[in-house]
Structure formats: structure tokens, C-alpha cells
Amino acid sequence: MLDRIRIVLVQTFHPGNIGASARAMKTMGLSDLVLVAPRQFPDEEATRLAAGATDLVEHCRVVDSLSEAIGDCVQVIGASARLRSLPLPCYHAPDRMAAELWQRLPEGPVAIVFGRERYGLTNDEIGHCTHQLNIPANPDYGVLNLSQAVQIVAYEAFRQSRAEGGLAQAPRANGPYPTVEQLEYFYDHLHRALDSAGFLTQPHARTEAHLRALFTRAEPSRKELSILRGVLNALEGSNRSE
Template sequence: MLSNIRIVLVQTYHPGNIGASARAMKTMGLTDLVLVNPRCYPDSEASRLAAGAEDVVDGARVVTSLEEAVADCVQVVGASARLRSLPLPHFDEPEAMARELVSHAADDPVALVFGRERFGLTNDEIRCCSHQVSIPANPDYGILNLSQAVQVLAYETFKAWRLRPESEFRHSRPAEERQPTREQLDHFHAHLSRVMQASGFLTQPHARTEAQLQALFARAQPNRKELSLLRGLLRSLEESATGD
């Protein structure tokens, strides 16, 4: 199950932070590392600071977008220290986040996403996530190094995995009851956007309206069967409009 838990680093500037993050991961049994447009990779500094976790660094996958990094994940949690106006579900406590993440990881890939060293994740990148999480810290100095943040959340995840109720993982959930992947949700939201525009509900791009609807479905967490039902409803509305 730990192999289904992915760490995603977005546009890491210092290659040493890749190695230190890999070390933090390996101490907690995590091995799936994805790098989104790193400034320098591969790099000897990353390997040096991995300090025994060079296999995690060497096995890292490099992609060009966060969407690509998390397309197959059913839950994507963005680590963010900043308060945001985006209405995504937010975990105030990493422990609660980790329990839910581990539960989903029993059947499908999930991801923890970390942004740039200097200013973290952009709002557009947060919109690629299903949830946000913050690490409680000293309000007068709550600054964590990237690899330190990875270590804290990796530890909470490993702890949740160790303490998980065995009864929850004796049988895999049926596919239709599991959460949709981010790619499936993206297709749904694109479909919803087309129907809203064709119906006249949206007469011009309304980023805020669409973001609020995305947040609504993120909170509702429809399973794959329910999402298929919603897609069927949208197709029916399209066919009805065409028939008229």
C-alpha cells in the first residue's frame, strides 16, 4: 500500500532538496517520487544529500506538468502554509489527512504535492489538488524547509499506515465504489463546462463559477459509479438540446 503513496515536488530549485526529500521518504517507506520541471536533475548534489536513498532519487520520474504527475491519483493533497480563498477541502491537522490518504491508498494511487522552496504552489496548481493540508507551526516563525515538510507529512502517513485498522484492508473495494482519478474528474469538469456554456448558463468564461463547482464536487467526493451517473445526465442534456 505504501507504494501507492506518491510524493510530487513542483519546480524544485535546489537539487539538494530533491535528495533530502528522497531521504525523508525512504525513512518512512515511501519510494514513488515525481518531479515536475525541476531546475537541475539529475544532479550530484541530489545524490549526495540522499545519503542512502539514492535509489529513490534515481528512480524519480520527471514530468512537465502537475496534471500529468497526478492524473492517475484518486486523492491529491497540496501542502500549503498560506491561507487561500480557494474553497477546497482543507486538513488543519496532518494526522487526519494521513488517515484518509492511507485509506484511499489501499486501492489506488494518491499523492502529496509540495511546491517551490520560495513560494510554494500557485493557485492554479492548488486547483489540481482535491485537498489542502497545513502543518501547524509557531505562528511567529512557521517556515519549514522543503525536505522538512516532506518529512513531517511522510511521518504522519507512515504512522497512519502502521496504525490502520486491519479490518479496513481485508478486501479491496469494488471499482465502482472507489474514488475517480484526477483525470476522470478533469474529463467530467470539462464536460460540465461544455454543457453549461452550450445551455447559456455561462455566456463567457467564469473561472470563479467553475472553481466553485469543482470545489463543491471535491467536498461531495462522488465515487466512480456516481460520477458515471453525472456524465450520463450531462450526455442526456446534450442530446436533448441537440434534438430541440
């Protein structure tokens, strides 16, 4: 199941951090590395710092946007030291995060997203995640190097795999989680329905951001999401007939 845990690095500035992160992953049995618009890659420094994990660097996937990196995932955890004004469900301990993500792995990949070395993930990028992760550290100097943060997460995932004997729990009773791509289709549909109903009349009210946060906390199953889209279709049909 460790091969279903995806590490996503967004716009990494120093190529050496890519190699060091790959090494951190391989020591703990992780192998799925995706780079989003890295500043400089491929690069000899990335290969050098990967040491014995050069295969992860050579076979990693490079994409242009975060959406491309996470579309097929059933959970996306954004590692961030800052809590946003519309907070997502947040893990304040990596071991708890590992225990919960392990329950989702039977249904599909889980991505853990790390931002830029200088300022992390943007608000928009956090908005594409389903959860946040905050790694506790010294409050007087809580600065973790990118590869150090990856190492902590990878270790907790590996430790969880040993506790579970390598097996994930059975899918939840009320159905599988939707992928991020399926959620985005729903949010697009919700936007169209609200817009056609004349509900989105205050552009600065952040109505849609609040609704996204609500549905993220609710964690609807694929079946529940299908029902919600059916409701939106019915409302749109009602608006057209008036």
C-alpha cells in the first residue's frame, strides 16, 4: 500500500531538495514522486543528493499544475505551517495523519503536497486539498527543510504500514471516497447552478469558498456526490422551466 502514497513537490526551487526528498522516500518504501513545475529539473544536483534513490528521480512525473498531480487521488493533504481563514480538517500530528490516510488507500492514491521552500503553498493550492498537515516543531524556530518534512511524513507512513502488517482496512461502509477530479466536477456544477439561480450576487462574500470548506469537512462518498449532482440538475431544470 505504500506505493499508493504520492509525494507532490510544488515549484521546488533548489534541485538538491528534489534528490534529498527522493532519498527520504525510498528509505521508507515510498516510490510515487510528482513534481509540479520545478524551477530547474532535471539537474545533476538532484541526482547527486538522491544517492541510491536515483531511480525515483529518473522516473518521477513532472506536470505543469497541481490539478494534474492530484486528480486521481481520494485524499490530498497539504503540508502547511499556516492555518487559513477557511481551515480544512487539519492533522496536527503526522502519526494521526498516517493512520487515517491508511484507511483510504484501498480506494485510490493519497497525495501529500509540499510547497516551495521560501513560502510553502498558496491559498489557492491549499484550496485544492482535502486536508492540511501541520508538523509540530520548536515554536522559536519551527523551520523544517523540505526534505526533512518529507522524511517525517514518509517515516510515519512506513511505521503505519508495519503496524498494519502492510494491509489497509476495508473500504468504508457508505461507499468509496470521490477523487479530487470528481469533486472538482461537482464544484463546477455547483457554481453553474448557483450562478444561474442568481445566488452569486456578492463577488467578495467568498460564498463558494465557504461551501467548498463545508463539503470538504463533510467528506461525501461518491454515491452521495452523485445524489447532490442530481439535486443540482433538478434545480437547474426547475429554473429553466420558470
